[in-house]
Every structure is written in C-alpha cells, then in structure tokens.
Amino acid sequence: xxxxxxxxxxxxxxxxxxxxxAFGGVKAxxxxxFDVRKGEIRAIIGPNGAGKTSMLNVINGFYRPQDGxxxxxxxxxxxxxxxxxxxxxxxxxxxxxxLFRGMSALDNIMAGRTLKMHxxxxxxxxxxxxxxxxxxEHRRKVEEIIDFLEIPxxxxxxxxxxxxxxxxxxxxxxxxxxxxDLLLLDxxxxxxxxxxxxxxxxxxxxxxxxxxxxxxxIEHDMGVVMDLSDRVVVxxxxxxxxxxxxxxxxxxxxxxAAYLGVPH
Amino acid sequence: MDLLYKIFLDPxxxxxxxxxxxxxxxxxxxxxxxxxxxxxxxxxxxxKASGVFNFAxxxxxxxxxxxxxxxxxxxxxxxxxPGDVAAYGALVLxxxxxxxxxxxxxxxxxRPLVNQPEIILFMATFGLTYFLIGFGELLFGGEPKVMIAxxxxxxxxxxEFKMLGGFxxxxxxxxxxAVIASIMVAALALFFQKTRIGRALRAxxxxxxxxxxxxxxxxQIWVTVWFAAGIVALATGIMWGARxxxxxxxxxxxxxxxxxxxLGGFTSIPGAIVGGVIIGVGEKLGEFYWGPxxxxxxxxxxxxxxxxxxxxxxxxxxxGEKIIERI
Amino acid sequence: xxxxxxxQFKTTYGAxxxxxxxxxxxxxIALILFAAFVLVPLLxxxxxxxxxxxxxxxxxxxxxxxxxxxxxxxxxxxxxxAFMGVGAYTCYKLTTYFPQVNIIVLILASGLGSAAVGxxxxxxxxxxxxxxxxxATLAAQFFLSWSFVRIPWxxxxxxxxxxxxxxxxxxxVAVTGPNATPLTRYLVVLSIVTLMTWVASNLLRGRxxxxxxxxxxxxxAAELIGIRLxxxxxxxxxxxxxxxxxxxxxxxxxxxxxxxxxxxxxxQSFLILxxxxxxxxxxxxxSFFGAIFIWGLPIVLRAAPEFFxxxxxxxxxxxxxxxxxxxxxxxFLIAEPAGLARLWQIGKQKLRVWPFPx
Numbered sequence: 049x050x051x052x053x054x055x056x057x058x059x060x061x062x063x064x065x066x067x068x069x070a071f072g073g074v075k076a077x078x079x080x081x082f083d084v085r086k087g088e089i090r091a092i093i094g095p096n097g098a099g100k101t102s103m104l105n106v107i108n109g110f111y112r113p114q115d116g117x118x119x120x121x122x123x124x125x126x127x128x129x130x131x132x133x134x135x136x137x138x139x140x141x142x143x144x145x146x147l148f149r150g151m152s153a154l155d156n157i158m159a160g161r162t163l164k165m166h167x168x169x170x171x172x173x174x175x176x177x178x179x180x181x182x183x184x185e186h187r188r189k190v191e192e193i194i195d196f197l198e199i200p201x202x203x204x205x206x207x208x209x210x211x212x213x214x215x216x217x218x219x220x221x222x223x224x225x226x227x228x229d230l231l232l233l234d235x236x237x238x239x240x241x242x243x244x245x246x247x248x249x250x251x252x253x254x255x256x257x258x259x260x261x262x263x264x265x266i267e268h269d270m271g272v273v274m275d276l277s278d279r280v281v282v283x284x285x286x287x288x289x290x291x292x293x294x295x296x297x298x299x300x301x302x303x304x305a306a307y308l309g310v311p312h
Numbered sequence: 313m314d315l316l317y318k319i320f321l322d323p324x325x326x327x328x329x330x331x332x333x334x335x336x337x338x339x340x341x342x343x344x345x346x347x348x349x350x351x352x353x354x355x356x357x358x359x360k361a362s363g364v365f366n367f368a369x370x371x372x373x374x375x376x377x378x379x380x381x382x383x384x385x386x387x388x389x390x391x392x393x394p395g396d397v398a399a400y401g402a403l404v405l406x407x408x409x410x411x412x413x414x415x416x417x418x419x420x421x422x423r424p425l426v427n428q429p430e431i432i433l434f435m436a437t438f439g440l441t442y443f444l445i446g447f448g449e450l451l452f453g454g455e456p457k458v459m460i461a462x463x464x465x466x467x468x469x470x471x472e473f474k475m476l477g478g479f480x481x482x483x484x485x486x487x488x489x490a491v492i493a494s495i496m497v498a499a500l501a502l503f504f505q506k507t508r509i510g511r512a513l514r515a516x517x518x519x520x521x522x523x524x525x526x527x528x529x530x531x532q533i534w535v536t537v538w539f540a541a542g543i544v545a546l547a548t549g550i551m552w553g554a555r556x557x558x559x560x561x562x563x564x565x566x567x568x569x570x571x572x573x574x575l576g577g578f579t580s581i582p583g584a585i586v587g588g589v590i591i592g593v594g595e596k597l598g599e600f601y602w603g604p605x606x607x608x609x610x611x612x613x614x615x616x617x618x619x620x621x622x623x624x625x626x627x628x629x630x631x632g633e634k635i636i637e638r639i
Numbered sequence: 640x641x642x643x644x645x646x647q648f649k650t651t652y653g654a655x656x657x658x659x660x661x662x663x664x665x666x667x668i669a670l671i672l673f674a675a676f677v678l679v680p681l682l683x684x685x686x687x688x689x690x691x692x693x694x695x696x697x698x699x700x701x702x703x704x705x706x707x708x709x710x711x712x713x714x715x716x717x718x719x720x721a722f723m724g725v726g727a728y729t730c731y732k733l734t735t736y737f738p739q740v741n742i743i744v745l746i747l748a749s750g751l752g753s754a755a756v757g758x759x760x761x762x763x764x765x766x767x768x769x770x771x772x773x774x775a776t777l778a779a780q781f782f783l784s785w786s787f788v789r790i791p792w793x794x795x796x797x798x799x800x801x802x803x804x805x806x807x808x809x810x811x812v813a814v815t816g817p818n819a820t821p822l823t824r825y826l827v828v829l830s831i832v833t834l835m836t837w838v839a840s841n842l843l844r845g846r847x848x849x850x851x852x853x854x855x856x857x858x859x860a861a862e863l864i865g866i867r868l869x870x871x872x873x874x875x876x877x878x879x880x881x882x883x884x885x886x887x888x889x890x891x892x893x894x895x896x897x898x899x900x901x902x903x904x905x906x907q908s909f910l911i912l913x914x915x916x917x918x919x920x921x922x923x924x925x926s927f928f929g930a931i932f933i934w935g936l937p938i939v940l941r942a943a944p945e946f947f948x949x950x951x952x953x954x955x956x957x958x959x960x961x962x963x964x965x966x967x968x969x970x971f972l973i974a975e976p977a978g979l980a981r982l983w984q985i986g987k988q989k990l991r992v993w994p995f996p997x
Contacts, residue, residue: 110859130863131863131866131867133863135865139863142860146860147857148853148856150855159864162846163864169874173838179845179846183845183846184651191652226864365770428972435968438909438916442961442962443962443965443969446958446959446965447961450962564905567777570774570777613784616774616777617782624766624767
C-alpha cells in the first residue's frame with residue numbers, strides 16, 4: 049500500500065534547513081535538514097532524547113531555533129508564532145494530550161474550527177441568525193469527524209473523564225477539524241493496545257488518503273512506522289542520521305546502532 | 313513644561329538640598345520595607361513548603377498580636393508576676409496557640425484539600441482569613457490594642473544623629489525590628505538550605521505525590537511550616553504593634569506584602585527582604601517627594617504599580633524561577 | 640422520572656445547542672421568569688424588594704462579570720469592585736451632561752466606559768499570569784479607588800465626596816432618585832439583568848466562549864488552534880468590565896440611590912469573588928446561586944437567633960457571620976470545588992432517575 053504512494057518527485061510542503069536549537073547548554077537539535085513532501089506520511093524516529101518533539105515544536109512555532117530556516121508552502125522564515133503556524137495550515141497533537149479539560153469532546157473539536165468561524169462579536173452577542181447558522185454549519189462538519197473517529201457516544205463527555213486512548217482520538221479530531229495542510233502527530237499511538245493502534249493507524253491513513261492531509265509523525269512502534277510511512281527521518285542526539293524509505297532506513301547500520309547499541 | 317520640571321527635576325532638587333531629610337526618608341522606607349518583608353517571609357515559608365499562597369498570613373499577624381496582648385493581660389489579671397514575666401509567659405503561650413492554629417489548619421483545611429489545584433487552596437485561605445477575622449473580633453473585640461512593648465523589653469526612644477547639615481532620627485524600635493528581621497531571614501534561609509527538614513520542605517513544595525512516595529510525612533511538614541509562619545507572624549505582629557497599635561487594619565496592610573512577593577519571588581527567602589526594602593523605600597520616596605504632586609494617599613497603590621512595572625519586564629519576579637513549560 | 644429526557648429527540652443541531660435543550664428545563668426557566676416578573680411584584684413587600692431581590696440581582700450581574708473573566712477565561716481578577724465603581728461614576732457623569740437621555744441607555748453606555756478602563760488594566764495579561772495577574776488587578780483596584788476620591792470632577796465637586804442620584808423618569812414614571820418606588824426599580828433591574836444574562840449565555844455557547852475556555856484550560860494549546868491569546872484575554876477583560884460596570888451603575892442608581900468611593904473598595908471585590916467561588920466558577924447559574932447565598936446568608940444568620948429564641952448582640956452576630964462565611968467557603972472548596980452550580984447539576988442528574996435511585 050505504501051510503496052505505491054509517495055514515490056516519485058512531489059513538491060515539498062515543508063522543508064527545514066540547518067535547524068539548530070539549544071536550551072542553555074543543552075543542544076536539542078544540531079543542523080537538521082529534511083523535507084516533507086505534499087501528501088506523504090513522514091515518520092520522525094529516534095531513541096529518547098533525540099530531539100524529535102523539539103523538532104515538531106520548532107515547526108509549530110513553539111521554539112525559536114538559533115539557526116536554520118523553515119520553508120512552508122513556499123514561504124521561508126526563521127521562526128513563526130504558534131498561531132501563525134495554525135493559520136498557515138499546520139495542526140498538531142501532543143504526547144501528553146493537550147486537550148481543554150474543562151470542555152466536552154464536542155466542544156474541544158469545535159474549538160478546532162475557531163479559525164474558520166468568522167461571525168463577528170456583535171452577531172455572537174445575539175446568536176440568533178448568522179452566528180447560529182455558522183455554529184450549525186460547523187457542528188455538521190465536526191459531527192462528520194466524530195463519525196469518522198467513531199466517538200459519537202462520548203461527544204458530550206468532559207474530556208477529563210475519558211480514558212487516555214479516547215482522549216488521543218479527540219485530540220486527533222480537534223487537529224483534523226482545522227482541515228490542516230500539514231498534520232504533526234507526536235506519538236499518536238503512545239499508551240495504546242494493539243486494537244487501538246490499529247484503529248488509530250486506520251484514521252491516520254484515511255486522513256491522508258481521503259483528505260489529502262500531509263502527515264509528519266513521531267512514533268516509537270517500528271511496526272507502525274514501517275506500515276504507515278512513505279519516508280522516514282531518523283534523529284539521534286539532535287542530529288539526522290538517516291533519511292529515506294522505511295526499508296532503506298531499516299537496513300541502515302547507523303540506525304541499527306542507534307537503537308540497539310554497537311556490539312562490542 | 314512646568315509639569316515636566318515638577319516630575320523630573322524638583323524632587324531630585326529637593327533631595328539634594330535637604331540630604332538629611334533624604335536619609336530620614338530612606339531610613340523610614342527601609343524600616344517599612346523590613347516590616348513588609350517580615351510579612352512576606354510568612355507567605356514565602358508557606359508557599360515554599362506547601363505550594364499554598366496563604367492569603368491569611370496578614371490576619372495571622374493580627375491574630376498573633378492580639379492573642380499576645382490578650383493573654384498577657386489575662387495573666388496579669390490572675391496575678392502572675394511583674395509585667396515582663398507575664399509578657400514572656402504570654403509569648404510562650406501565644407506560640408503554643410499558633411502551633412494549635414497550624415495543627416487545626418492542617419487537619420481541617422490542608423488535608424482534605426491535598427492534590428487540589430493551587431487556586432482552590434488559595435481560595436481556601438480566603439475563607440480562613442474571614443474566619444480568623446470573625447474569630448479574632450469575637451475573642452478580643454475590634455478596638456485597637458496597645459502592644460506590650462515595654463514588658464517585652466523592646467527598646468524605646470530614638471537615636472539622633474547630626475549629619476549632612478541636619479538631624480536624622482532613628483527610632484530604636486525600628487533598629488531592633490531591622491536586626492530581628494535580618495536574623496530571622498538568615499536563620500530561615502540556612503534552615504531551608506542545610507537541614508534535613510528544610511530539604512523535605514522543599515521537596516513537598518515541588519510535588520506532594522513525589523514527596524509522599526519517598527516517605528515524607530506531609531502532615532508533619534505542613535504543621536511545621538505553618539507553625540513557623542505563625543512564629544514569623546507573631547514577630548511581625550510584635551514589631552508592627554510596637555510602632556503603631558494592633559488593630560484589624562493591619563490585615564489590609566498585609567496585602568502590601570504581595571508586591572514584595574512579586575519582586576522578591578514567591579519562593580525566595582532572601583528575595584523577601586530585597587523585595588521588601590525596594591517596595592518600602594520606593595513607596596516612601598514616592599510618597600514624600602512625588603506625593604504632593606499627585607495628591608495625598610498615593611501609598612495606597614504605589615507599591616502595586618511598582619510591582620506591576622517590574623512584572624512587565626520580568627513576569628516571574630526578580631528572584632522567581634523562570635517557568636519553562638514543557639510540552 | 641419527572642426529569643427524564645427520554646423521548647425528547649432533537650432533529651437539528653440548532654436545537655441541540657440551545658440554552659435549554661431539555662423540555663423540563665424550558666418549563667423551569669419559564670416558571671422562574673414568570674415568578675420573577677409577575678409573582679414577585681405581586682407578592683413581595685417593598686422591603687423585600689429593596690433588601691433582597693434588587694441586591695441579589697445586582698450582585699448576580701457583577702458575579703457574572705467576574706465569572707466571565709475568571710471562571711471562563713481563567714484570568715484572575717481582584718479588581719471587580721473598582722470596575723463597578725467606574726461604571727457607577729461614568730453613569731453619574733453621563734447623566735449630568737445628558738440629563739434628558741433615557742437613564743437605561745446611559746446605564747448601558749456606562750458599561751462601555753468600564754469596558755475601556757478594564758481593557759487598559761487587562762493589558763498586562765499577555766505577559767503576566769495567575770497570581771501575578773491577580774496582584775496586577777489589585778493595582779487597578781487600589782489606583783481606581785484612590786482616584787474616585789482624588790478626582791473631584793467625578794463627583795461633581797460635591798463637598799461630601801459622595802454622589803447622589805438625581806431623579807430620572809421613563810414613560811412618566813420615576814425610575815431613579817428618591818421618588819422611584821422599589822417596584823419600579825426592581826422591574827428595571829430585573830429586565831436589565833435578564834437581558835444581559837441572555838447575552839452572556841449567547842456569547843458563552845458560541846465561538847467566543849469556547850475561545851475563552853480554551854485560553855483558561857491550556858493557553859499553549861489554544862494558540863495552536865489559531866487563537867490569538869492577547870485579543871481573547873483583552874476581550875474577556877472588556878466584556879467582564881462591561882458587566883461589572885453596568886452592575887455598579889445599577890447598584891448606585893437603582894438600589895443605593897447614592898454612593899461614595901468606599902462602596903467600591905477591595906472588600907467589594909472579595910465579596911463578589913466569594914459569590915463566584917461558592918456559586919461555581921465557570922457557571923452562569925452559579926453566579927446567581929452565589930449571589931443568593933452570600934447575600935442571603937447574613938440575613939438568615941441575623942434572623943436565626945430570634946427564631947431560636949436566643950438573644951445575641953448585633954456585633955457578635957456580625958463576627959459569627961464572618962466566621963461562618965469563612966468556614967463555609969473552606970467547606971465548599973473541600974466538598975464541592977465547583978460550587979453550588981455543580982451541586983445543582985448533580986441534583987438534576989439524580990432527578991433523572993428519581994424515584995429509582997440505582
């Protein structure tokens with residue numbers, strides 16, 4: 049399935065060049081460059097502490113790299129603010145599920161539609177009329193996402209009460225609600241059992257296939273990485289050590305050494 | 313133009329032409345600052361060790377002072393020795409009362425609310441404040457009381473210096489307050505850094521769960537630290553009360569400690585002194601030299617505005633730790 | 640059994656998102672409105688109107704204002720009293736300059752003055768959060784309290800420093816001033832509060848409410864779905880201050896009839912904060928519960944000793960009041976940190992299965 053897609057030269061939706069990031073004395077990323085092609089699923093892997101989450105944070109605008117540039121949809125900059133990234137079409141999920149705990153699942157996903165809701169303050173005051181019509185229209189879209197992710201029964205539940213796996217699904221829903229061009233997923237399968245992982249994989253592939261969303265994901269489960277991704281980039285101690293298709297990367301000695309250690 | 317002169321030129325001219333007044337004002341600011349710092353110290357102790365911002369610290373100061381005066385009066389009524397015996401006896405008894413209060417607060421307020429978010433605990437201390445106000449008024453009545461400064465053998469009178477072309481007069485009680493405060497700060501700082509209990513206190517402030525899992529008894533720690541804060545409150549109450557009477561108005565004055573905490577950081581003991589002095593001096597200078605320009609009473613808000621300005625440049629305060637949010 | 644939702648299907652999303660999607664709730668609110676607009680005027684004494692109903696409505700409105708800012712948008716504010724004062728003084732100046740303009744229009748307009756001032760004091764909120772922001776709002780509180788005294792223009796250079804409400808009429812009936820009857824004032828207050836509560840509920844159910852709650856719950860995540868934190872926070876300050884300002888204006892014009900700077904001091908801010916805590920942070924209905932509870936408790940406490948045949952000195956009663964309020968706040972926070980509103984919700988849940996409590 050994956051071999052047919054993603055091959056061939058397609059233009060890069062996102063490319064990072066020479067990105068270096070340091071916190072005080074700790075070098076999180078050193079001179080990392082790679083690109084993500086439009087429509088592909090790109091995996092970012094590496095042992096713990098490799099800088100994978102930092103890389104996503106840089107793309108997202110949370111961290112400002114000391115060096116390097118990011119080109120997204122043709123625009124190059126050294127850094128951008130998180131809401132600029134959002135407006136530009138980048139959505140994101142987190143390792144530790146960054147949901148709004150005081151709200152229901154439905155409201156969380158509706159929150160993802162915020163950028164697309166335009167009715168001004170004064171219409172919001174009255175609600176009847178244009179503001180309500182807009183709410184209903186977006187509610188419709190959100191319900192589609194809820195159906196897609198198979199979570200209609202929990203839509204009114206406050207997310208704080210949901211089990212971890214469902215929370216991750218809701219967070220994915222919120223990201224999808226933004227209709228992003230680029231979806232950054234930080235360990236979407238973490239803490240899930242086999243069945244949940246299969247479901248999540250299905251959602252990711254469907255999002256990529258049907259919605260055309262380009263996806264960059266961090267993942268530890270090698271099986272998932274091999275099955276899902278078109279191309280893989282491997283980081284270790286903040287540096288890129290491999291970049292290619294899953295098969296290429298799997299066979300790369302440097303990658304094997306990074307994960308398993310060098311035999312002596 | 314004239315206004316600009318008034319703001320940026322005149323006050324400094326005034327400072328220059330009457331340096332003895334400047335020194336006097338600086339001294340008063342220092343003293344006020346030291347007293348603010350003492351209150352702030354109580355907040356810092358509790359925040360450092362239990363993560364709770366104890367809004368009730370101010371009322372604890374008043375309560376401690378009132379208890380001291382009340383108990384001393386009662387002891388004398390019962391014919392206990394000369395004045396100073398009653399006073400020191402009352403001191404010991406009041407310390408015991410503060411211990412009881414700490415125990416009560418831990419048992420009835422902190423324990424049921426363990427693991428709740430900080431804001432909930434903060435609001436609980438609001439409740440505690442109101443409770444203590446009512447309780448204090450019930451027990452001791454609302455009129456101002458005179459602090460038993462003499463019986464405690466606190467120095468009286470003033471030291472006068474001739475300097476810089478005029479007089480500078482320092483109240484001996486103020487000097488005593490500064491000395492006592494400095495000693496307390498040094499002792500507490502050492503305590504936190506060097507002793508086993510101090511380490512445990514810092515652990516608890518960081519994470520209740522983690523502290524519990526290494527066997528630290530939260531209850532004991534909290535009682536200890538609230539008791540320590542109670543003692544600080546008692547010392548503060550004595551010092552404040554010796555300079556002006558003990559009344560419930562002190563409670564609102566305690567709010568002044570908040571700007572001090574902002575400058576000094578909520579968890580820094582030396583920061584409390586530095587913050588206190590900056591606020592105290594800033595306030596007195598502002599009130600004395602710029603006050604006539606704006607009208608009287610600017611000390612009611614000047615401290616807060618000073619703190620606000622600082623916050624805009626350093627949102628975590630002068631000594632606070634920069635919060636790095638890990639996502 | 641009474642409160643069952645079974646059988647009530649909503650066929651449009653609009654219906655699902657309405658304020659009272661459950662039929663029983665709709666009936667309930669209709670009854671409450673009927674009681675408020677019809678029964679109370681018919682049955683309540685003038686004293687009850689002036690001493691209970693009007694104050695509760697005024698404080699509920701202020702509590703809604705504070706709740707919008709602190710409960711929904713997560714920005715802690717201790718400046719509520721001062722913002723109420725800005726509204727009151729703005730209204731006073733407006734009616735001094737435009738005595739012929741309808742007073743209700745002016746009351747609502749004075750909310751705008753309060754909103755403007757509130758936005759200014761909300762400016763630090765981008766850099767400052769949590770407790771620190773609370774202290775910044777204290778700066779607002781103390782500074783504004785001071786200016787209420789130090790700017791004689793505000794109280795028309797009145798020697799006493801207080802403002803007295805002039806008589807204003809509407810449709811020939813005196814609405815403010817010494818000639819306005821408690822009934823008239825009550826109906827005007829009730830109408831304003833009902834309208835503004837409805838508007839608040841609209842805001843909160845839509846995009847803006849979700850934006851505020853997102854900022855409250857996790858502002859980093861809010862940024863990443865495209866929310867501009869600064870505008871959201873400033874809007875919260877502005878709207879909240881609008882509500883507090885109107886509450887202050889109606890407090891002076893339709894309740895006290897007069898005011899001085901001390902009416903808007905830090906104690907007032909704490910009072911409203913307690914109402915919001917006890918009633919429930921982040922709950923509109925909680926604002927009403929909180930106002931009723933905090934205002935009503937002293938009344939009950941004052942009447943209680945007589946009820947039980949005890950005589951206690953007035954001063955003692957007041958001290959006991961403080962103690963009880965303080966203890967209750969702690970109790971509430973232990974038992975139900977989400978306040979009376981949450982208890983109400985739990986009650987409704989239980990009603991759903993009553994009388995089968997399994």
